[in-house]
Amino acid sequence: MIADLPGFDQVVALDTEYTPVDGGHPIPICLSAYEFRSGTWVRLWQDELGAEPPFPTGDRTLHVMYNFTAEASFYLACGWPLPARVLDLMVEFRNHTNKALPKHLKQQRYRLLDASEYFDLRTIDAVEKHDLQMLAVRGGPYTNQERIDLQDYCDSDVRALWPLLERLLIHIRTRHAAGPGSPRRGLAQALHRGLYMNAVAHMEHNGVPIDVPTRARIMAHREEVIAHLIAQGDRQYDVYRDGIFQDGLFRNYLERNNILDGWPRTDIRGRLKTDKDTMKAQARAHPQLEDLRQLLLLRSALRDNSVVVGSDDRNRTSLFPFGTATGRNSPSTSEFIFGPSSWLRGLIKPTEGHALAYIDYSVQEIAIAGCLSGDPELLKAVESGEPYLALMHRAGLVPEWATKATHKTERGIGKVAMLGMGYGMQVPSLAAGTGLSMVQAQSLFRQLKKIYDPFYQWSQQVIDTGLLRRELRTYCGWRARVVDGVKPNTLRNFPAQAHGAEILRHACALLVAHGVRLLAPIHDAVLIEAPVEEIDAQVELARRLMARASAEILNGFEILTDAEVVRYPDRYMDDRGEHIWALVMEVLTQLT
Numbered sequence: 203m204i205a206d207l208p209g210f211d212q213v214v215a216l217d218t219e220y221t222p223v224d225g226g227h228p229i230p231i232c233l234s235a236y237e238f239r240s241g242t243w244v245r246l247w248q249d250e251l252g253a254e255p256p257f258p259t260g261d262r263t264l265h266v267m268y269n270f271t272a273e274a275s276f277y278l279a280c281g282w283p284l285p286a287r288v289l290d291l292m293v294e295f296r297n298h299t300n301k302a303l304p305k306h307l308k309q310q311r312y313r314l315l316d317a318s319e320y321f322d323l324r325t326i327d328a329v330e331k332h333d334l335q336m337l338a339v340r341g342g343p344y345t346n347q348e349r350i351d352l353q354d355y356c357d358s359d360v361r362a363l364w365p366l367l368e369r370l371l372i373h374i375r376t377r378h379a380a381g382p383g384s385p386r387r388g389l390a391q392a393l394h395r396g397l398y399m400n401a402v403a404h405m406e407h408n409g410v411p412i413d414v415p416t417r418a419r420i421m422a423h424r425e426e427v428i429a430h431l432i433a434q435g436d437r438q439y440d441v442y443r444d445g446i447f448q449d450g451l452f453r454n455y456l457e458r459n460n461i462l463d464g465w466p467r468t469d470i471r472g473r474l475k476t477d478k479d480t481m482k483a484q485a486r487a488h489p490q491l492e493d494l495r496q497l498l499l500l501r502s503a504l505r506d507n508s509v510v511v512g513s514d515d516r517n518r519t520s521l522f523p524f525g526t527a528t529g530r531n532s533p534s535t536s537e538f539i540f541g542p543s544s545w546l547r548g549l550i551k552p553t554e555g556h557a558l559a560y561i562d563y564s565v566q567e568i569a570i571a572g573c574l575s576g577d578p579e580l581l582k583a584v585e586s587g588e589p590y591l592a593l594m595h596r597a598g599l600v601p602e603w604a605t606k607a608t609h610k611t612e613r614g615i616g617k618v619a620m621l622g623m624g625y626g627m628q629v630p631s632l633a634a635g636t637g638l639s640m641v642q643a644q645s646l647f648r649q650l651k652k653i654y655d656p657f658y659q660w661s662q663q664v665i666d667t668g669l670l671r672r673e674l675r676t677y678c679g680w681r682a683r684v685v686d687g688v689k690p691n692t693l694r695n696f697p698a699q700a701h702g703a704e705i706l707r708h709a710c711a712l713l714v715a716h717g718v719r720l721l722a723p724i725h726d727a728v729l730i731e732a733p734v735e736e737i738d739a740q741v742e743l744a745r746r747l748m749a750r751a752s753a754e755i756l757n758g759f760e761i762l763t764d765a766e767v768v769r770y771p772d773r774y775m776d777d778r779g780e781h782i783w784a785l786v787m788e789v790l791t792q793l794t
Contacts, residue, residue, distance in 0.1 A: 207264060207389075209262075210262055210263060210264040210287070211239075211262040211263065212237050212238075212239060212240075212257060212258070212262070212263040212264070213237065213238040213239060213263075213264045213266065214235050214236070214237050214238075214257045214263060214264065214265050214266065215235065215236045215238070215266045215267075215360050215363040215364060215367070216233070216234070216235040216236075216257075216265055216266070216267055216273060216360065217233075217234050217235075217267070217268070217273065217356050217359040217360045217363070218230065218231075218232070218233045218234075218272070218273050218276040218356065219231040219232050219233075219338045219352055219355065219356050220275070220276050220279070220338065221338060221339060221340070221341040221342075222339060223512065224510050224512070225409075225510040225511045225512030225513070225516065225517065225518050225519075226512035226513055226514070226518065227275065227278070227279045227407065227512075228275050228276060228279050229248075229279070229341065230248050230251060230276050230279055230280055231247075231248050231338055231342070231352060232245070232246060232247050232248060232349075232352055232353050232356050233245070233246045233251065233256070233276070233356065234246075234353065234356035234357045234359070234360045235256055235257060235360065236360050236361075236364075237257065238364075244256040244257070245353055245356075245357065247349060247353065248342075251280050253281065254282065255277060255280075255282040255283070255285075259282075259283045259284065259285045259286055260286055261286050261287055263285065263286075263287065264287050264288075264289060265285040265287065265288045265289070266288075266289045266291065266363055266367055267288060267289075267290055267291070267363075268290070268291045268292045268314045268317070268359070268362075268363060268366075269290065269292040269314075270288050270290040270292075270293075270396065270399040270400070270403065271399055271402050271403045271406060271520070271521075271523070274399070274400065274402075274403030274407075275403060275406060275407060277403075278403065278404075278407045284400050284403060284404075285400075287393055287396065288393070288396035288397075288399060288400065289367075289389075289392055289393065289396055290392075290395065290396050290399050291314075291317065291363060291366055291367060291370055292312055292314070292317070293392075293395050293396070293399065293523070293524050294370045294373075294374055294392055294395075295312060295316075295317040295320070295366075295370060296312050296524050297395075297524070297679070297680060297681060298370065298373050299320065299683075300527055300680075300681060300682045300683055301527055301682045301683045301684070301685055301688075314359060314362055314363075314366075315331060317366055318362055318365075318366060321365070321366065321369045323362070323365045323366060323369070325358070325362045326355070326358045326359075326362070331355070334351060334352065334355040337351065337352060338352060371389075374388055374389055374391075374392050375388045375389065376388070387679075391678055391679035392679075394678060394708075394711075395524075395680075395707070397711040397715075398523065398707040398708075398710060398711050399523060400711065400714065401707075401710035401711050401713070401714040401720060402521050402523045402531075402710075404714050404720055405521060405710070405720050405721060405722055405723065406518055406519075406520065406521060407518075408516075408719060408720065408721050408731070409512065409514075409516030409517055409518040409721065410516060410517040410518075410539050410550055410721050410722050410729065411515060411516055411517075411550065411551060411552055411553050411556075411558075411731075412509070412511050412515050412516060412517050412539065412549050412550065412551070413515075413548075413549050413550075413551040413773060414511060414515045416549060416551075417509075417511070417549050419790055419794065420504070420786060420790065421504070423789075423790060423793050423794070424504040426789070426793055427504065427786055427789050427790070427793075428445070428500060428501055428504055429445060430785075430789040430792075431497065431500060431782070431785055431786065431789065432445050432497060432500070434785060435493055435494070435496075435497045435782075435785065436497070438490075438493070439452075439455050439494050439497075440454075440455065441455055441494070447476075447498065449473060449474060449476075452474060452476070453474060456474070459488075459490070461484075461488055461491075461637065463639075464630070464633045464634040464637075464640070465484070465634060466480050466484075466634055476498060478499070481494075481495040481498060482495065483618075483634075483635050484634075484635070486614060486617070486618060486635070487614060487615070487618055487634075487635045487636045487637050488637055489610075489611075489614065492778060492781075493781055493782065496543060496544070496545055496778070496779060496781070496782040497782075499542075499543035500543065500782070508536045508537055509536070509537060509538070509539050509541075509542065509546070509549075510537045517538070517539040519533055519534055519537040519538050520533060520534070521533045521538070521722075521723065522534075523707075524680075526703075527682050527696075528680075528682070528695075528696060528699035528700040528702075528703055529676075529680045529700055529703040529704070529707075530699065530702075530703045530725070531723055538722075539722075540722065540724050543779060543782075544776040544778045544779035545776070545778075545779025545780070545781075545782035545783045545786065546779070547774060547775070547776045547779060548773055548774070548775050548776075548779065548780075548783040549773075550729075550768075550773060550774035551768075551770070551771075551772075551773040551774065552731065552768060552769065552770040552772075552773075553770065554770050554771075555733060555734060555770060556731055556732065556733055556734060556770055557731070557732060557733070557734045557737035557767055557768060557769040557770065558721070558729060558730070558731055558767070558768045558774055559729070559730050559731075559732075559737060559740070559741045559744070559765055559766065559767045559768070560724075560727060560728075560729055560765070560766045560768075560774065561727060561728055561729075561730065561741065561744055561745060561748065561763050561764070561765045561766075562724070562726055562727030562728075562763060562764055563702075563705070563706075563726040563727065563748065563752070563761045563762075563763055564587075564761065564762045564763060564764055565584055565589050565761075566702050566705070566726040566761055567621065567624055567698045567699070567702055567726075568580065568583070568584055568589055568620055568621070568624075569581075569584045569752075569756075569759065569761045570697070570698045570701045570702055570705075570756065570761075571623070571624055571657060571697070571698050572584050572657070573756040573757065573759045574660065574697050574698070574701065574756075575656055575657040575659075575660035575661070576656060576660070577654055577655075577656040577657040577660070578656070579596075579653055579654055579656075580654050580656075580657050581759075583620075587762075588605075588606065588613075589616075589620060590613045590614075590616030590617040590619075590620055591604050591605070591606070591609065591612070591613050591616060592616075593616045593619060593620055593649075593650070593653070594609070594612050594613065594615065594616040596649070596653050597646060597649040597650075597653070598649075599612055599615075599646075600612045614636075615636045615637075615638065615646075618632070618635045618636045619632060619636065619646055619647075619650060620650075622635065623650060623654065623657065623658075623661075624661075624694065624695055624698045625691055625694070625695050626661075626690065626691035626694045626695075628647070629643050629644050629647050630643075632646065632647055661694050664693055664694055664696070664697055665690045665693045665694055668684045668688075668693040668696070669684060669693070671684075672684045674693060674696050674697070674700075676697070676700045676701050676704050677701070677704070677755060678704050678708075678755065680700055680703070680704060682696055682700070701755060701756070702726055704755050705726075705751050705752050705755045705756070705761070706723055706725075706726060706728070706751075708751040708754060708755060709728065709747060709748045709751035709752075710723060710728065712747040712748075712750065712751055713728065713730070713744055713747055713748075716743060716747060718730055718732075718740055718743060718744050718747070719731045719732060719740075728744070728748075730744055734769050734770065737767055737769070738767070741765050741767060744765075745763045745765060748761075748763050749761065749762070749763065
């Protein structure tokens with residue numbers, strides 16, 4: 203099976219060991235590799251690594267690894283070029299078992315040990331493996347016996363790749379993409395996923411520049427900042443007492459402002475929900491709640507803030523690619539700078555002489571839904587550039603000349619309604635998310651189903667297909683198994699989310715291949731960096747490549763992008779957190 207891999211002169215299984223550095227680059231320890239065709243073993247200790255990797259990295263050599271980003275960080279720390287063709291068995295195991303792992307394996311984040319156990323393959327004992335991992339984490343200097351143990355451990359992981367590759371190749375070769383778009387079959391699909399892991403390695407290596415002095419000031423005075431912000435920010439809400447949020451006062455505020463009716467409640471005792479997701483949805487429907495939402499996030503954002511920053515003042519952490527069922531990344535919400543409260547993103551600041559650009563796809567999920575469903579009205583709404591107002595106009599709720607500036611509230615309602623289509627939003631949720639009465643929400647819901655009838659029919663077909671075939675998959679081969687008890691809306695939402703992930707992955711791979719310095723992926727956006735004099739050209743190139751990525755996934759349909767450029771000495775700022783950031787800076791000025 204392994205010998206029958208056409209197009210490659212060499213097939214190399216490879217593993218590395220290194221000492222991780224929080225927020226920084228790893229310290230290489232050793233490398234083990236085996237070339238299947240010649241039967242050649244290579245074992246290198248850190249003082250033997252040299253200026254070049256032990257095997258060619260071009261198109262004619264296939265590198266087989268488990269979690270390529272770990273080995274790639276080793277390569278980049280050595281100054282080596284990354285392999286062009288990578289088959290990442292962790293990603294393929296994740297794809298093969300998506301939504302179907304036994305419960306005791308789901309908690310393990312898809313380790314090599316878990317994959318071997320799943321296929322009933324022998325490997326190193328879990329306790330011994332953990333001890334050796336801790337030895338690598340400890341760092342040197344190492345005794346002669348410790349060197350032997352670590353090199354043998356590295357060898358054992360390489361040996362574990364052989365039978366695992368045999369098992370997974372059977373499944374990889376039987377997969378194919380259904381439908382139009384960019385059909386990459388079998389091994390070609392897997393190699394395309396490997397290209398994204400290459401891009402992830404570059405992003406994790408590059409990191410996001412952080413204004414460390416300002417962060418230090420905030421953290422040094424965080425208790426005073428919390429107290430001052432609550433005192434100032436609560437003036438318009440009156441929901442805190444002695445710095446503590448009060449449910450009863452919050453209920454009074456909602457009632458005073460005619461927001462209480464339809465507010466989501468907990469199943470137990472019917473208390474008002476104030477969790478992160480609920481407040482995010484409600485602030486979207488009622489913009490006056492945004493500052494309160496930020497205040498609720500403030501305490502945990504400051505007290506538990508653990509954004510990892512290296513010695514070069516850059517945020518680096520694992521992006522956990524393919525970490526969700528839809529194939530999106532799932533980085534730590536506390537360690538990744540884009541994870542905590544949005545106002546903390548003000549800490550992102552380009553270094554001297556450089557600029558950053560945040561480039562995001564415009565209405566990506568709606569565009570994908572329109573393409574996949576073939577709904578002409580939905581596509582027309584996307585092409586108008588203002589799909590939310592297009593809906594509200596079709597529903598007779600705004601005039602034809604309405605703009606984002608003139609009808610901000612109505613546009614917000616349209617946004618909630620259109621995005622809710624993909625999640626199977628019903629009338630009660632539509633009312634709660636928009637502030638409309640039940641009668642108004644019912645009327646808008648009927649309009650939605652009438653205007654976008656082809657989409658709703660396709661959406662039901664997605665559910666029926668998933669239940670019948672017991673799986674759903676994207677055009678590029680990412681799949682989710684359908685298990686008993688799955689919620690229909692989970693199936694309904696899969697195509698837009700999973701194809702959105704495909705598009706962003708393809709875009710990241712193209713950006714790295716064309717020399718764009720990529721720093722981070724953020725759902726449907728990327729952050730790039732360039733010298734100030736080059737940033738405009740790099741943004742133009744990046745937007746062209748992102749448009750190309752969407753067209754190659756969506757059968758020629760290009761999704762537009764928006765770009766925000768930040769030049770030194772300015773800092774990046776998320777609109778949602780701008781007011782809180784200004785308050786924090788004001789408090790710090792008073793305190794220092």
